[in-house]
Amino acid sequence: MxxxxxxxxxxxxxxxxxxxxxxxxxxxxxxxxxxxxxxxxxxxxxGKRVLAGSSVSTGTAAGDRNISWGAGVFATAPVVIACPGDTTSSPATVVVLQSTLGTTGVNVRVTNAAGAAITGACRVNWIAVGTPYSTTK
Known part of the structure; x- marks a missing residue:
């Protein structure tokens, strides 16, 4: 065959x-x-777990957005790389800063190159790499 x-x-x-x-x-x-x-x-x-995703959301007044992958995925906070996708708020360079990170998600702040918050709809692409959560002891 x-x-x-x-x-x-x-x-x-x-x-x-x-x-x-x-x-x-x-x-x-x-x-x-x-x-x-x-x-x-x-x-x-x-042996690390790799998750990737993309989300579109609007931000708070400071430009903060939450990316969540839920409980039971990572044992400890993973390394996260986030970058902007398309944005309808500003054609200027968009900067994504990680503000808080945990085992269930990350908060990111989206700003333009001058540091002004982007509060309108914006896509954030991300990759998280970390130790898998395990129910075995």
Missing amino acids: PQTTRGYPYPLGGVAPDVPYDMQQLAEAIDLDVTETTTALSALIG
Whole structure:
């Protein structure tokens, strides 16, 4: 059976299909690919959890916004990188400053290059990397 560049098998035309066998071969190839990718990623980040997201919100008078990923995700406060996406409030350079950080989220302050708060709708893209929360002792 031929395979894609990622090793996923597919049947050729003109060959009588064997759907259960073909599906099993595809499922096993995907499982192997995901396992190898996950193992490589875990080795690369040293067992850390990586979360990424994007949120659009308006800010307080100071430009503060809350990004929440909820409880039970990180055991300790992760490292967070946040950067602005699009903003309708100001075409000027937008600066995102992390103001408070915890295990369930982070507050960020969005300002322009001069330090003035951006209170209108603004997208903040973020990545959090930290120790996974575990229920085992």
